[in-house]
Amino acid sequence: MDKLRPAFPDLPPAGVALALRIWGHLHGLVSLEIYGHLRTQTISRDKLFREELAQLIRSLGIDS
Numbered sequence: 001m002d003k004l005r006p007a008f009p010d011l012p013p014a015g016v017a018l019a020l021r022i023w024g025h026l027h028g029l030v031s032l033e034i035y036g037h038l039r040t041q042t043i044s045r046d047k048l049f050r051e052e053l054a055q056l057i058r059s060l061g062i063d064s
Contacts, residue, residue, distance in 0.1 A: 018060075025056060 005011075029052055032038050033045060042048050
């Protein structure tokens with residue numbers, strides 16, 4: 001937060017929360033992939049990533 005405020009002084013707390021939510025979601029998926037935890041969960045990791053990104057975009061109210 002200390003690095004973010006100088007760059008974006010008018011960013012409301014809701015904006016920070018949204019950025020952290022998106023980052024956390026994507027970071028979690030990538031971490032699961034890197035450490036091999038998705039291999040046992042799905043045979044189509046690319047399809048999973050596409051669907052997760054599409055769902056994230058829909059949750060933001062953006063048409064994909």
